[in-house]
Amino acid sequence: MKVVLSLIALVSGWTACAEDQRERPRNELQRHLQLAQTAIQANDSDKAVEELHAVLRLDPENVNATASLGMVAFTRGDYPKAAQYFTDAIARAPALWSAHAFLGMCELRTGATAHGQTLIDASLPHLNDRTFRIQAALELAASYIESAMAEKAAVIVENLAKLDPENPDVLYTAYRVHSEMAAAALQKLARTSADSARVHEILGQNLMSQEQYTAAIQEYRKAVERGRLLPGLRLQLGQALLAEARTEENRKQAEQEFLAELKLSPSNTQALYQLGIIARERADIAGAKRYFVQCVALRPTFAEAQSALGAILATQGDTKGAIEHLEAAAALAPDIRMTHYHLARLYRTHGRAADADREFAVFRKLSEEPEKKSPFAVSQP
Secondary structure (H helix, E strand, C coil), X not given: CCCCCCCHHHHHHHHCCCCCCCCCCHHHHHHHHHHHHHHHHCCCHHHHHHHHHHHHHHCCCCHHHHHHHHHHHHHCCCHHHHHHHHHHHHHHCCCCHHHHHHHHHHHHHCCCHHHHHHHHHHHHHHCCCHHHHHHHHHHHHHHHHHCCCHHHHHHHHHHHHHHCCCCHHHHHHHHHHHHXXXXXXXXXXXXXXXXXXXXXXXXXXXXXXXXXXXXXXXXXXXXXXXXXXXCCHHHHHHHHHHHHCCCHHHXXXXXXXXXXXXXXXXXXXXXXXXXXXXXXXXXXXXXXXXXXXXXXXXXXXXXXXXXXXXXXXXXXXXXHHHHHHHHHHHHHCCCCXXXXXXXXXXXXXXXXXXXXXXXXXXXXXXXXXXXCXXXXXXXXX
16 A cells, blocks of 8 residues: 655644643744645655654654654655554554554554554544545455455445445455455355356356356356256356357247246346347347336336337337437446437437437447447347
């Protein structure tokens, strides 16, 4: 984790923890503190150290200067020295939670992992600076992962996701946590049930991600054999068959799998959607419409189904219904390019030139971008 010298909010906060300045030459003291803060802001660590030591010569008990020296030493990578400064600061001001967090990070870097984790964990609820709180939490989560304590890291990540859901470091840490937990679960599953339906399902999923569709089909078939009543297996087998080849033979096999899935899970909208796609590819518009209508009724937030239904309604002359479903799809998933194409054509037909131009512009922009793959992304007419 990178902690920059310009965390002035933290340094300024430490000033309030100096309980008693007594009758020191306050003007001189404040001058050196201000110069130190200016140097820290400018990332001039040498000047900052010089001014902070000047403060301590005037006031050896100054908590602000002591903690600031710790922060400077930390950013220089001198963790033992930084730890000593933070320890001294905490001894004088036990409620200085930023120093607790910094000391914890020093401990992590010098091998005292358990103590460091305890210090950071205890300090997190008390850290007012949002940026520093996120950095400290990320460091704690990474330490938990390295200590094979992914469950504890998961709790930290969950709280971070609420605090800063778009932070790339938070997202990466969440990925690491869940990858570790998934790997551990898979190892245990492989040890205890090596030939189970779930193991073959996971193998099939991995092969699908590598686009090895024929091998994935074989694994999914084994999974179905061992877990005939498990929901989701036949859906995945059907998807693998369609991914392998969109021949009529594969469509027939996939159709049977999707129908079998619906017997196990009548409200499975993914199976309904895939059946709608198969019907549409066969030019069975009535059948496709029936499946898409069921799909949208069960799951109005299924953007692909909304878009597919809107496209079919447009071909049947139901302009109002088509626009309604296409607009819903665009709001739910703005990156489905054919949604914007169909909307643009409908808007143009109804004299909504500005809306049509806007949708065509979005369509052209999306057409220039690499297409995002989705388990349900099937090209639309």
